[in-house]
Amino acid sequence: MVKKSLALLLVLALVLGTLAGCGPKQPAAEETPAAEPMVLRYNLGDDVKTLDPQLNSVINAGIIQVNTFEGLMRLDKNDKAIPGMAEKYEISADGLTYTFHLRDAQWSDGQPVKAQDFEYAWKRGLDPNTASEYAFQLYYLKNGQKANEGELSIEEVGVKAKDDKTLEVILESPTPYFLELTAFFTLFPVRKDMVEKDPETWSMKPETFIGNGPFKMESYIMGDRIILVKNENYYDKGRVKLDKIEMLMIGEASTGLTAFESGDIDYIDDVPTQEIERLKASEPAFSVAPSLATYFYAFQTEKAAVNDPKVRKALSLAIDRKAITEKILRGGEMPAAGFVPPGLFDAEGKDFRAVGGDYGIDVNAASIDEAKALLTEAGYPDGKGFPELEVMYNTSETHKAIAEAIQEMWKKNLNINVKLANQEWAVFQQTRTEGNFVVARSSWFGDYADPMTFLDLWTSYSGKNNAKWKNAEFDKLIEGAKSTSGQERFNLLYEAEKLMMEDMILMPIYYYVDISLIKDYVKNTRKSILGYIYFDEAYIEK
Template sequence: MKKIWKTLTVASLVALTACGGGSKDAAKEETKEEAKIVTFNLISEPKSIDPQLNSATDGGIVVNNTFEGLMRMNKEGIPVPATAESYQVSEDGKTYTFTIREGAKWSDGQPVKASDFEYAWKRALDPAVASEYSFQLFYLENGQEYFNGKAEASDVGVNALDDRTLEVRLTSPTPYFLALTTFYTLMPVREDVVAKKTEGWAKDPELTVSNGPFVVTEYKSSDKIIVRRNENYWNASSVKIDGVDFIEIVDQSTALTAYNSDEVDILTSVPTQDIPKLQLEDPTFSIEPYLGTYYYIFNVDREPTDNVDVRKALSYAIDRTKIVEQVTKAGQQPANGFVPTGLTDSEGNDFREVAGDFGISPRADIEKAKEYLAKAGYPNGEGFPDLTLMYNTNENHKAIAEAIQAMWKENLGINVNLTNQEWAVFQDTRHVGNFDIARAGWIGDYADPMTFLDLWTSYSGNNDAQWKWTTDEKKFADNKKFDELIEASKVTGGAERDKNMYEAEKLIMDNMITMPIYYYTGTVMVKEDIKGWERDILGTWYLGNVTIEEE
């Protein structure tokens, strides 16, 4: 009865650590018979689990296990047919024709249709929906034009030719397009379901339907998301567990205690102070590759961080080696550019190595930092206004923020205040630009430098640094140049494309709109009886092939 006890105990634990509570209802969940349930700690409540509205890893984990795109990324990081059983590509690489799998159904038994994909993709591009990931569909013919109000939805290059045939027309050949179809923004949704409750339908078990291996059966805010096996999933016979309990224990020490007490099966983060001991003593702990950059955003449209010399002073003053060796302790690499290591250009060269370090040393360059601060008008920090560094509530983020706060004080003689917000609130605060400096992290959506670069276009819904020429063309003239380079990169190939992307990153770093700190690694703990779990270099978890070994 291990899994029954696990569910009951963790429900009580979460009730003590989250405002949602609800342990009485949780106690009724698994009392009839033993169920094969995996308990996965999401850490915090996702802002959204709507495929087109989600823009974060936590929500993406839930979406990736409840919905399914045309293709799905396998454990080797290769897109393979999923809801689409096959596809054809035109000779010019600009037209894809997908055939929807016969027998693909929604959780309520209705067939998945090509029109469900057409609706979802056009929904993501609809400016009224305000999807932060709309730019991932600008590859479609007239996609960007529709988003900008210069074309109609009917002009967009995605059309259901019949119930099982989806035609996609791209503006130019896109070598990673199939990988994009595995991404949650491009997963299907049902128009009739969304219409019933535009805001929050995906969180409502009475309304939501999904086409993946699991379906949401219970949602308790700041507490848990319960998903159970979707019996109508086309590949339901391969799903060997009954469901997943996505719980939300924010405090990492509490989550580790729950894991050690066999109340949680999977952790995706652990307290940094416990990493050395876990590496030595716990065989279920591992450090996994993770294609991402941990960084701070400067609000470039707000004094004094609107001054590039201030931004450079703050960036050069931190000791990145000290942060990864004494604070994070999980084998991270100090960052010297925004695009992380592990991505290549058209010649197979490591993008980061060719792009260079932009003068950023792994150690603090205090003299250079002081020079920039004096150039900005604050010699030795004199007259520098108090700034606030904001981060989302998390032990590790707090530890990093405190270390950097101390470095700025010691190396520049300036005071920076710290404040934190819960994840969902923090995302909104950062998005609207109500901050001086904010913690951020970006995990690649596919294995190409573009997934890091197009984040900073003027039209990107994730350009939280407010670096947008559309608000002040003179002040942010380099952003306009950046847009042009990114657009050119999307319609060129080979050495020309490489040149455009290298120049684009240089503009990011010359303007220092972000302060890269380190390149991610993933700390993972999975119980030994949980087999078949899949996590790729993008941090995408898939639990549809999991089995639980009998004791």
């Protein structure tokens, strides 16, 4: 009985199953659509000259580098060193020997990051054949300067890979900001095999621009854009939310603003000065933040027109800095009377700028009578006989407006004729480095939070000394400051700035603030007071 009933049930099940199979096909469950890639669009501005960490010397290329490479340390939101490629380190009791222990990390092509990559990069930066403008940032290493100047072999420099994961660094003298300096792009590691494939342009091609940071290069269209994408081989890739960053190259600030306001760009930090008042009042995306940077004109002190300190002082005293900041810039910039900006403090907690003083510069008005007297002492009464002066600047609406204002001030206050000349950014960098100018628009953003980053530019051996000024006493003060500590060190730095400002090798104009426009859906970008933008924790909220 049981067996017969079971058979009937099996037959019935087969029939019903067959009938069900003959019916209309049931719709499949809807598939969840793939999430759209998270893309941030940032205006980089002008195209870059190089992305080679040991050869770069400018901010916009540095922004790419801090997002595609990582040093032994990286910087937190307060620009203090935290572990990067080195997960831990020890410092000897005398402060001279650092032993860094590298974490397990990979390059963007999957190869392991090794201590040898750091040794190679640092020695490459010091090699005189590399001709790095920033070689002086590696002079803190034992024998670094001597190797760079050809007095010793590069192999005698105080950096050595003890094994794949251990890097030993020996310094010339204790350096309180050395850990922060290891987060600077000149000290980033590079892969020897990639560099040697194409020493000139390896950093401009995705196939050889191999980094170890949160993003990697996907494409580079010169003069148009650089595309970065998330680096899946980054050791802390979970921290990275963006899939892609489109870094556009719109050189004109007004064009960049139009693109931002039309929704084609999410983030710009070059804002037309003539639009600042309107944007302050009406644009919620408008923001102003502190910046550790100085805008100035450099005098090429070897050129006949400006080789007399009296002439340079006359030119500096004859401009109205307050008029420039309030009538042209209008973003909250401060008129500058010294080179080191406010916000850096000595061992006694005093602001370096406040202690250093103003060197006779009135930040609120031009000192016309004093300027005329100095020009007369230099042999040019009422400007008579003074050669036409050329001011060189890189193409920019803001730089042009400032140059035109200074041109008018020098003509009105000193009766001298000024010619203005502009060059595109890549060309201008070369012109300035080679010293092929009389007066050149310049700026300096600190590489770390210490006055030294502003002052050691002007040593006779610095690759960034565009003024071509040489002063043995200044060199001695800087070298002394690098081998001492505490307030004694700062006293030497005060003396050094006083020396260069008394010689007026440059004309400080204003201290920067950072003005940005960022769409409200862009979250967690971080701009350092040093000028670099970090996108490693950024995301788009729409």
